[in-house]
Amino acid sequence: MAVVISADSACDLFPDWYRKRRVALVPLYITAGGRTGRDMFDIGPDDLFPPGSGKAALPKTSAPPPLDFFELFRRCAERGDSVVHFAMNSRFSSSFQNAAIAAQEFRNVFVVDTRTLSSAEGLLALRAADRRDAGASAQEIFDAARRDCERVRAYILLDSLDYARRGGRASLLQAFGANLLKLRPCLLLNTAGSLSVAKKFRGNFAQVCREYARFILSRPGTDPGRAFVTTTGMDRPLFDEIVGMVRASGKFREVFTSRAGCTMTVHAGPGALVIFYLGEEPPDRPPVFNTFL
Numbered sequence: 001m002a003v004v005i006s007a008d009s010a011c012d013l014f015p016d017w018y019r020k021r022r023v024a025l026v027p028l029y030i031t032a033g034g035r036t037g038r039d040m041f042d043i044g045p046d047d048l049f050p051p052g053s054g055k056a057a058l059p060k061t062s063a064p065p066p067l068d069f070f071e072l073f074r075r076c077a078e079r080g081d082s083v084v085h086f087a088m089n090s091r092f093s094s095s096f097q098n099a100a101i102a103a104q105e106f107r108n109v110f111v112v113d114t115r116t117l118s119s120a121e122g123l124l125a126l127r128a129a130d131r132r133d134a135g136a137s138a139q140e141i142f143d144a145a146r147r148d149c150e151r152v153r154a155y156i157l158l159d160s161l162d163y164a165r166r167g168g169r170a171s172l173l174q175a176f177g178a179n180l181l182k183l184r185p186c187l188l189l190n191t192a193g194s195l196s197v198a199k200k201f202r203g204n205f206a207q208v209c210r211e212y213a214r215f216i217l218s219r220p221g222t223d224p225g226r227a228f229v230t231t232t233g234m235d236r237p238l239f240d241e242i243v244g245m246v247r248a249s250g251k252f253r254e255v256f257t258s259r260a261g262c263t264m265t266v267h268a269g270p271g272a273l274v275i276f277y278l279g280e281e282p283p284d285r286p287p288v289f290n291t292f293l
Helices: 066-078 095-101 119-134 136-150 162-166 172-180 205-217 234-251 262-266
Strands: 003-008 023-026 029-032 035-038 061-064 082-087 109-112 150-158 183-189 195-202 223-230 252-257 273-279
Touching: 003 136, 023 119, 029 095, 029 205, 029 262, 061 262, 066 082, 066 095, 066 109, 066 183, 082 095, 082 119, 082 136, 095 109, 109 136, 119 136, 119 150, 119 223, 119 252, 119 273, 150 195, 150 205, 172 205, 183 205, 195 205, 205 273, 223 234, 234 273
Parallel strands: 003 023, 003 082, 082 109, 223 252
Antiparallel strands: 029 035, 029 061, 150 183, 150 273, 183 195, 223 273
16 A cells, blocks of 8 residues: 655646656636636646736636536546545645545545745645655654644745735735835745735835845754755746755755746736745654664
């Protein structure tokens, strides 16, 4: 009996991390430009805000229905496999709830509310894949993943608050104040799944990205394993520069990059930058299969 690691498409293990590490994906659905399709399989982030779209209706995301999860879990159960599934923040989407509904029909299907999204969710799924490959059981992977969720660090640098406001995640007053003062907000998505403003930067976007990277790299209590540097579509040379800063810092053994899929892009807008990582393991808790992480 094998252990299958799965996630919804908000994990942003694109373009090929999910294939390399054998993470099964259940896509969310995206409605943009008058059509609806599967996140990253039918509609990609470049389709969301085409040139000239201006203030057109904001694209919308919707969770996979329970049936989509049921079909994956059924195929695994027929092979005798267990499943550990990673779902995006339940405060943002019903993806976790729908996966949990489907899981009730099966034994040995475990659903994790990551309380995060994008490559932070992907980071958790990759750690689960490490544990699977090391021979851990589904129960062991699930228990370790829930502890890992408490260690996720997600500081999201937005180029603008406009998209968060239009999506209902920032008030008009907050957006007006940020735009008036030419501030670029850095939002903290905490381990309870709530957003707050962690820091405000001022200046042109390239300068702010460098300041943001230095801010993240100066944070104490960082796990030295992996980090993801993820963007929703910023200038490539600038992105490469930020990735270089993170790698040169020596704080992480592995630094991966990702272009965020539609879900993150809809909520954050184009141009967002995030460095996702984990906080260090609490000293009173022995590491779980940490040799591979």
